[in-house]
Amino acid sequence: MMSVIKAAIVGCGKVGHTHASAYQDLDGSELIAVCDVSPDRASTYGEQYNVQSYTNFEEMLEQASPDVVSVCTPHPLHADFIKKAAAHGVHVLTEKPLASDLRDCDAAIQSCEKNQVKLGVISQRRFYPPIHRMKQAIEEGKIGKPIVANMIVLGWRDEAYYQMDGWRGKWKTEGGGVLVNQTIHQLDLLLWLMGPIDELFGYWDNFNHPYIEVDDTAAAVMRFRSGAVGQILVSNSQKPGFYGKIHVHGSNGASVGAQTEGGSPFVAGLTTEVDPPINDMWTIPGEEELLPAWQDEDRKHAEEFDTMTYYHKLQIQDFLNAVANDKLPRVSGKEARRAVELFTAVYLSQRDNKPIKFPVEYSEQSADYDGRFAYEPFSHRKSK
Numbered sequence: 001m002m003s004v005i006k007a008a009i010v011g012c013g014k015v016g017h018t019h020a021s022a023y024q025d026l027d028g029s030e031l032i033a034v035c036d037v038s039p040d041r042a043s044t045y046g047e048q049y050n051v052q053s054y055t056n057f058e059e060m061l062e063q064a065s066p067d068v069v070s071v072c073t074p075h076p077l078h079a080d081f082i083k084k085a086a087a088h089g090v091h092v093l094t095e096k097p098l099a100s101d102l103r104d105c106d107a108a109i110q111s112c113e114k115n116q117v118k119l120g121v122i123s124q125r126r127f128y129p130p131i132h133r134m135k136q137a138i139e140e141g142k143i144g145k146p147i148v149a150n151m152i153v154l155g156w157r158d159e160a161y162y163q164m165d166g167w168r169g170k171w172k173t174e175g176g177g178v179l180v181n182q183t184i185h186q187l188d189l190l191l192w193l194m195g196p197i198d199e200l201f202g203y204w205d206n207f208n209h210p211y212i213e214v215d216d217t218a219a220a221v222m223r224f225r226s227g228a229v230g231q232i233l234v235s236n237s238q239k240p241g242f243y244g245k246i247h248v249h250g251s252n253g254a255s256v257g258a259q260t261e262g263g264s265p266f267v268a269g270l271t272t273e274v275d276p277p278i279n280d281m282w283t284i285p286g287e288e289e290l291l292p293a294w295q296d297e298d299r300k301h302a303e304e305f306d307t308m309t310y311y312h313k314l315q316i317q318d319f320l321n322a323v324a325n326d327k328l329p330r331v332s333g334k335e336a337r338r339a340v341e342l343f344t345a346v347y348l349s350q351r352d353n354k355p356i357k358f359p360v361e362y363s364e365q366s367a368d369y370d371g372r373f374a375y376e377p378f379s380h381r382k383s384k
Contacts, residue, residue, distance in 0.1 A: 004030050005068055005320050005323060006029075006032045007030065008031070008061075008064055009023075009070045010060070011073035012044070018312045019312070022317075026320065033064035035060045039055050057081060062088070067323065068090065068091045068323060069091075069093075071094035072095050075175040075180060076099070076100045076172065079099045083111040085117070086112045092108075093121075093316065095121075095122050096336070096339075097180060098333055098339075100176065100180060101175070101362060102337070102360065120315075120330075120333070122315060125188070127311045127314045127330075128260065128311065129297075131189060133258075134256045143249070144251035146193070146194060146251075147250060148230065149228060149249070150249075151232045151246045151247075152245050153178075153183045153233075153245075153261065154241065154242040155178075155182060155235065155236050156236060156237070162211065169212030170214070171369060176347075177206070178214075178215055178218060179215055179218050180343055182236055186260060187339040190230065191338045191339060196224065199223045200222040200345045200355065200356050202345065203346070203349070203350050204217065205217050205378045207237050217234070218346055220345075220346050220349070245260070254284045254285065255283045256282055256284065274308060276299050276301065276302030278294070282294075315330065315331070318330045341358065344360055344370045347370045348370055352371070
């Protein structure tokens with residue numbers, strides 16, 4: 001068992017600060033190095049956190065010898081850094097999503113398994129108390145068998161958001177839009193609560209963001225392997241942003257649900273205030289009156305702990321514990337792959353105009369990025 005786990009970060013952007021602060025604050029970990037392709041960003045981070053900075057990732061791995069590295073780069077770069085870290089025997093905690101396509105997911109997972117290192121993926125909303133209540137109620141059979149699930153996120157992203165960083169809004173550097181970036185957490189929650197999908201039919205489009213390439217809206221219906229049905233509607237096109245909700249309805253007529261976001265999903269390292277996550281639906285017989293008390297409890301909790309960093313810290317602590325005690329992290333690479341499989345199925349369904357059966361595997365014959373390059377968005381057609 002390690003006494004102090006030495007941690008490093010690659011990707012000195014907005015969310016990297018959350019990881020850096022957590023490693024410095026948590027008992028049992030020490031931030032020792034940071035890396036970024038930009039010398040200015042790397043040195044600024046190094047000075048702020050009083051650690052060595054690097055511009056070459058493998059040089060950092062060799063010279064600093066971290067036990068754990070957080071990958072906080074744009075999504076399409078995750079797999080390459082994961083594989084390099086694994087080859088050096090370094091455990092990896094990466095930001096969401098695991099990767100932008102299934103080929104990179106599988107390569108990252110296989111590399112970590114081959115080199116016997118842990119792979120975790122940030123999905124901090126699994127640690128929200130309202131989500132825990134839902135998960136526990138479902139597992140205890142309080143709603144009977146889950147039969148219907150609904151996940152909806154109506155948010156907003158303006159042009160200034162996409163101009164913050166050069167990689168935003170482009171297929172090759174972001175990997176996707178609302179599906180891949182802004183609502184990947186909610187997709188993960190849906191799968192965590194409902195289990196594997198059997199079949200999905202979906203659409204995506206870009207309705208009011210003509211200055212970006214990627215999706216700003218997507219919808220899908222699905223049949224889960226359990227027999228339950230579900231639907232998702234996710235969008236960055238509603239100004240100024242309304243909410244993110246997930247509801248599960250059971251065979252005995254009872255329902256449980258949570259509002260995970262109020263307004264647009266927050267931007268890590270930038271947003272200063274968010275609405276607290278709360279349960280917004282609870283009709284389990286005998287427990288209906290618990291809802292107001294839980295909402296009050298969750299609002300008070302949000303006053304005491306910063307929602308934008310607290311749950312990240314809980315998951316980082318979980319990953320450190322997994323490394324120290326040789327256990328699986330709460331959200332492993334294989335777990336996180338399922339959300340990538342889901343959004344891949346939406347892109348494929350749009351391309352092929354048919355339901356997509358699961359499991360979904362990467363096709364070496366696909367030259368259109370799972371259908372992402374094969375469709376001309378509405379806003380692009382309209383502007384011609």
